[in-house]
Amino acid sequence: MTLLRNPVIRGFAPDPSLVRAGDWYYVATSSFEWFPTIPIHRSRDLAHWEYAGHVRGAVPGDSLAGVPDSGGVWAPSLSWDGERFWVVYSVVRSVGTPYFDVDTYVSTATEAGGKWTAPRRLPSHGFDPALFHDEGRLWLLNLQNDHRPGGRRFAGIVLTELDRETLGPVGDTHLLLQHERLIEGPKLLRRDGWYHLILAEGGTGVEHGVRTARSRALTGPYELDDRPLLTSRDDPSLPLQKAGHGELVRTPDGDWVMSHLTARPLPTPDGPRCTLGRETAIQALTWDKAGWPRLRQGDWHPAVEVEVPTRPAEPEPEVPDPGDRLGWPWSTLRGYADPSWADTAARPGWIRLRGRHGPESRWAHSLLARRITEHRAEAEVTVEARPRTFTQAAGLVLWYNTEAYLALDLTWAEPDGEEQRGQQWRGGGRTVLGLVEREEFATRQVAVVDVDDVHRDGPLTLGVTVDGPEARFWYVLGGVRTPVGPPLDFTKLSDDYGSKLRFTGSMAGVHAVDLVDAAFTADFTGFRLTCW
Structure with a gap:
């Protein structure tokens, strides 16, 4: 077992998408208006993380000129099909308006820190896309946005099959779930005959959380769990706040862990403020008798210290990134054009x-x-x-x-x-x-x-x-x-x-x-x- 201390990737590393490929775990995080786009970190033991590269060329033309603050690249979702990495993400060009003006793209690579293919546009129902690989078929999950007057900006989770070669849509788009509470960030996994839908709930502030739903059929209907899998919204004294946006991964030995975002607030006379932004954390999971995922510690509160089922590993030298003229950890705004x-x-x-x-x-x-x-x-x-x-x-x-x-x-x-x-x-x-x-x-x-x-x-x-x-x-x-x-x-x-x-x-x-x-x-x- 390895003892990790959250956050494991500290300072502005939000919306972590966790995947395992062989002996390595990889996390991709949002970059918004910043370059390099979609930083990727890797770890052998879930406790010690190192920069592994980024998705170069994620934005066509290497330019986000003109995008508003906190626009740009939102919530990348990383996956591994046994042969190559896939990353799907949204470029958001309007913030705080009914229209997000979203373009959704996908790119692939044989190595996470290597060369990524030129981005290809996918159906862009809304932000927070994810891919689900299931028995040779490829499915695109997305948030649906209804921009119309009286419409819901978070109008449910939809699923579309993609042709693996052309990446064009196959058949109809399916509405999987709608909920009176704000849900986004969908991820899918299959376990013991159930399709589990992992959802970000309640927005990205102090009300944030992770809620799950499940179905025997991929296209639903989905039943919501009657309690959150993760949240800190009911206890403002917790050192880790804003916990949400989760993704579940199975270890080589069959155990389960979850990545999620979190934040460490500073108290001020005007309330808590998170100067470090949202960061990446890891929790250990188990499954209850009814087949629902649960935090191993038994509640839904994020733990600072977590024992994960891995062997401790020392960090290896960071992967060089010769394509960046100044190199990580330097970042710059809105483009390399x-x-x-x-x-x-x-x-x-x-x-x-x-x-x-x-x-x-x-x-x-x-x-x-x-x-x-x-x-x-x-x-x-x-x-x-x-x-x-x-x-x-x-x-x-x-x-x-x-x-x-x-x-x-x-x-x-x-x-x-x-x-x-x-x-x-x-x-x-x-x-x-x-x-x-x-x-x-x-x-x-x-x-x-x-x-x-x-x-x-x-x-x-x-x-x-x-x-x-x-x-x-x-x-x-x-x-x-x-x-x-x-x-x-x-x-x-x-x-x-x-x-x-x-x-x-x-x-x-x-x-x-x-x-x-x-x-x-x-x-x-x-x-x-x-x-x-």
Whole structure:
């Protein structure tokens, strides 16, 4: 037996889809507007996970330009037919509207971390697709969306047979189940003459859960279990909240486990906030006398420590990903269609970013970032740049989305005491560090620090320390950390702040902006992100 500690993949790893292929377990997770698309992790023992690659080319044209925050690639479902991996997923281009504007795609690969086939479009009833392989036949599960006035956005689970070669629909689409409670994320498995439908229930927030249904016939009718398989909604004191979106897998010895998403909230005066986003967890299962799956511990609450029926295995070296110019764990927003803005060859040991749109752009923001995985973290980087106008900036960011970020940037400002009139072309001015806080309906200049005397044309080290709900920015002067501005509310960079749907997680990284010429460059070195 192996003792694992949840979450097993920490920090922004939502909607995990678990599959076993031989001695390896693989998990694919949602990437939303971020690239690389559909990260895949692998493990031999379910406790120690390592990055194994991603589904390269999942988005046609390698571009999600223009998609809204928390749009993009939703809920990939990974499967293995004994010869190759399949992944089916949705690209969602509208969020918070009656129309999700969904395109559903499928891709295959002989190795999870290898080359994936070009995506092929499938019937797109709604998001959260999954494939079911059954006695040589291939079936597509999906959520049905009714966009009409008075319609239900979550209008039931449907099933369509696909031709294994053409991937076109075969016969009619079958409605498997409708329920007054929100259900999505369908998965199917077959056991002891029953077809078991595994469902995400209650949305992705604190009401989330896993509910199962079963039928003797693939196309139904399906009987719902009278209790949840997994949820934390009835106990806000549990350390793992938002537990839901499950998938069941059988081990080589015939035991069962389940992957699911979860979140670790921070308490705040305004309620719990999950700055790390939704993460991946594993639970051990059993089956009751009536043939329903149950958590091994006997209730429906997610456990932090779980014994799973595997032998402990040490992590192996991470799979190299030579197709990524900067490589995991770096991520960037909305595409690789134009990679020229990030250059690692111009100056060995440095990353050169060419500024493009501002940080609220959904098209061409030059940002590289890494996932924050714990409630205490520290990031620092050395930057060398000489902005000549207020339209140029480069620095260190804590990022959630275009409406929630904190940025400490080298930029330009008028001479001290001069009115802000934007006449930088007249010469003069000074290099400053500007600390900016962006939240849903406002952007605030928190602090401005003149750094000409310490910066000149040389490098400057910037940093930020996150301690639970607070973020404190600083720069290094004479080997000493000098604070910039007051502590800021890091919990605004969470799933739970604001009035709009949020599905990702907080990141730390570097960016560059040039609103006029897209030619200004900034060099970065020594980036460090430590989480504990």
